[in-house]
Amino acid sequence: MFVPVLPFPMPSDYTIVFPPTMLWSNHQRPHHVLTQLARRHPVRCLFNDWTVREEVLEDGRLIVTKRAFRRRYHEGPLVYYFSIPEKLRYLGRSFLRPDLLVFELMDLPEEEFSDWQRGLPEALERADLVRTTHPTITEYLLRHHAARVGGRAIRTSRNGVDLDLFDPARPRPRPPELAGVDKPILGFYGNLDDWIDWTLLGRLAELPDVQLVVIGGTEGRAPKIPSELTSSSILWIPWRPVTEIPAWLAAFDVALFPFLVNEMTDAVDPLKVWEYFAFGRPVLATRTSLVRERPELFEAVASGAEVDAPELRAAVVRALSSNRDADAVERRRAAARERAWGPIADELHDEIVAALGGKVGA
Numbered sequence: 001m002f003v004p005v006l007p008f009p010m011p012s013d014y015t016i017v018f019p020p021t022m023l024w025s026n027h028q029r030p031h032h033v034l035t036q037l038a039r040r041h042p043v044r045c046l047f048n049d050w051t052v053r054e055e056v057l058e059d060g061r062l063i064v065t066k067r068a069f070r071r072r073y074h075e076g077p078l079v080y081y082f083s084i085p086e087k088l089r090y091l092g093r094s095f096l097r098p099d100l101l102v103f104e105l106m107d108l109p110e111e112e113f114s115d116w117q118r119g120l121p122e123a124l125e126r127a128d129l130v131r132t133t134h135p136t137i138t139e140y141l142l143r144h145h146a147a148r149v150g151g152r153a154i155r156t157s158r159n160g161v162d163l164d165l166f167d168p169a170r171p172r173p174r175p176p177e178l179a180g181v182d183k184p185i186l187g188f189y190g191n192l193d194d195w196i197d198w199t200l201l202g203r204l205a206e207l208p209d210v211q212l213v214v215i216g217g218t219e220g221r222a223p224k225i226p227s228e229l230t231s232s233s234i235l236w237i238p239w240r241p242v243t244e245i246p247a248w249l250a251a252f253d254v255a256l257f258p259f260l261v262n263e264m265t266d267a268v269d270p271l272k273v274w275e276y277f278a279f280g281r282p283v284l285a286t287r288t289s290l291v292r293e294r295p296e297l298f299e300a301v302a303s304g305a306e307v308d309a310p311e312l313r314a315a316v317v318r319a320l321s322s323n324r325d326a327d328a329v330e331r332r333r334a335a336a337r338e339r340a341w342g343p344i345a346d347e348l349h350d351e352i353v354a355a356l357g358g359k360v361g362a
Contacts, residue, residue, distance in 0.1 A: 012044040012061075014099075014356060016079040017068050019087045024049040024064045027242040029106060029133065029159055029271070030083065036345030038062035043349065044075050069096050077356050085109075085119030088126065100355055102348075103127035104157070105137055108267040112194065124148040128355055131155045131348075136267035136289060155351065160341040161274035165246060168279045168333070172250040177237060181211050184320055186284065187252035189215035189245055190272055195265050197258045197286055198226050199304030203312055204256075205232045210316060215240055215248060249279050254299075254319040257285035261303060278336040280329035282319040297335055 016037065018030045024047055034045040038061035045061060046068035055064040063073060069090065080091065080098035083106050090096055103123050109116035124130060124141070125148050132138045138156045141149055178185070186204055192214070205212045217239040218224055230236070240248065249255065255276035259265040266289040273290065276283050277297065285291045285298045299319040301307050307315075322328045 012075045013042050014077040014079055014352065015044040015046065015074045016081050016102075016352070017046040017074075017098075018048060018081050019068075019090050020048045020050050020066075021082070021084055021087060022049075023051060024055075025241065027162070027271075029104075030081070032160060032162060032341040033345050033348060034062060036341045037349055040342060040345060041349050044073070046073055071095055079352055079356075082123075085116050085123035088119060088123055100129070100352060101127045102129045102131065102352065104131040104133070105141070106133045108137055108140060108264050111264050113264075121145065121148050129155070129351055131157055131351075133157060133159055134267045134269050134289075136263075140267070155347075157344055157347060158339065159269045159271050159274065160339040160344045161271065161278050161336050163278060163337065163340055165243065166249070166275045166278035166336075167246075168250070170246070172247040174251055175244075175247055177235070178213070178251055181213075181235070183209060183211040184253040185211050185213050185251055186254045186256055186316070187213045187215070187248065188256040188258060189240075189248065190270070192216045192218050193224050195259050195262075195268075196224070197260045197304045198229060200258045200286065200301070200307070201234065201256075201304070202226070202229055202232065203304050203307065203309075204258075204316070205229070205234045207313065207316060210253075211235060213237065213248070213252070215245075245275070246279075249275065249281065252276075252279075252281055253323050254316065255279075255281040255283050257283050257288075257291070257298070258304075259286055259288055261286050261288050274336050274339045277332040280323075280333045282322040282328070282332075284315060284319050294335070297332055 018034060022028055024031055030047065034047055035058065037043045038045040038058040043061065047064045048066060048068035049064050050066045052064045052066060057064065077099040079100045079102060081102045083104050107113050109120055124145050130149060130152060132154060135156050138154045141154060201212065212233065213235045215237040257273055269290060273283060283298050285300055286303055287300050291298045291300050299315050299322065301312060301315045
């Protein structure tokens with residue numbers, strides 16, 4: 001029988017567990033929040049990844065394991081931190097009795113995520129703390145589920161950036177796939193799905209003086225890339241581990257945020273944008289709410305169906321020029337520094353401690 005080693009260095013104020021939802025290696029928001037909680041506070045953090053037997057991190061304060069629900073891992077009050085309503089189903093198991101439920105909604109429950117609607121009312125009613133990652137999601141909950149939210153405050157906590165991983169001062173070898181590329185690079189990385197403005201990417205690929213590089217995949221779903229783009233001049237790179245992405249970003253002259261503009265994309269705060277800014281890269285983007293909120297940080301263009309050729313060429317020229325503007329580069333890097341994950345995790349910790357009250361450290 002597998003018996004885990006528990007090298008926890010000191011008693012914990014509480015244990016926080018994130019249920020099976022995503023892979024640890026994807027480096028999404030829960031990865032960063034739990035890492036910072038373990039690094040900055042006396043908290044036992046458990047990330048349930050069904051592909052990992054046990055990985056001990058942060059001097060034993062953080063464990064990634066498919067057995068995160070086992071009681072032998074738990075110390076002090078138990079906090080259940082979940083981001084998808086249907087993950088409440090794990091609470092029916094007799095051995096998982098959390099003292100606090102933290103529900104953090106990270107996407108609008110519409111379109112691709114519309115199936116979340118089924119469990120959303122129960123999640124809102126049962127959660128002790130309700131949080132979102134964007135004001136638009138908060139407004140959506142207050143508009144459509146005010147009765148279930150009741151008088152509780154909904155905390156909006158924006159996404160952040162791993163400033164250590166995306167440190168532009170660290171040397172980065174140029175990816176070998178770019179050895180033959182001698183034009184300025186317009187680059188994008190991320191999931192290739194319905195929210196991408198494929199028309200805009202096609203228009204950018206037609207520009208003769210730049211090379212468009214797209215890194216990503218469809219997470220096992222049917223490919224969404226239009227067939228005419230697969231045979232274009234775009235350099236398609238399969239998804240790379242997150243730890244390799246900074247080397248690609250270092251090679252980009254301009255980064256892309258080419259999302260369609262709709263209700264769903266107006267509710268996103270992509271990690272990649274703040275990673276782009278950590279490198280000081282200019283970002284050519286469609287006018288989603290994030291771009292409208294911080295216009296000084298972006299080179300904004302209309303959608304691919306609306307922008308005309310001269311306007312698009314001029315926007316690319318301005319973005320390339322901005323990459324050589326030391327003040328503009330520093331402005332973008334400063335914006336990224338404001339989004340460090342540490343303070344974001346501190347805020348969550350303070351909310352949990354206040355909600356647990358006298359149970360902390362008991």
